[in-house]
Amino acid sequence: MSEKEYCPFCDSTELQLVTIAETFTNRAGEKIKIKNFEYTLCNDCDEEFVTAKQARHNEKEAGIA
Ligand SMILES: [Zn+2]
Numbered sequence: 085m086s087e088k089e090y091c092p093f094c095d096s097t098e099l100q101l102v103t104i105a106e107t108f109t110n111r112a113g114e115k116i117k118i119k120n121f122e123y124t125l126c127n128d129c130d131e132e133f134v135t136a137k138q139a140r141h142n143e144k145e146a147g148i149a
Contacts, residue, residue: 096128
């Protein structure tokens with residue numbers, strides 16, 4: 085990661101990248117399985133969020149992009 089990321093909730097930089105398998109339902113009601121869904125977990129406030137970069141990655145994994 086070249087750019088420093090900050091937690092949008094507490095401005096911490098103690099962030100952890102998490103990759104999990106996730107299943108979503110899209111607008112058409114179809115189940116979409118994402119093998120490598122990425123999100124960020126803040127080690128300070130325990131909030132989870134998806135960065136713009138991760139959102140693009142997740143869309144690609146889901147075959148939406
Ligand atoms: Zn935080």
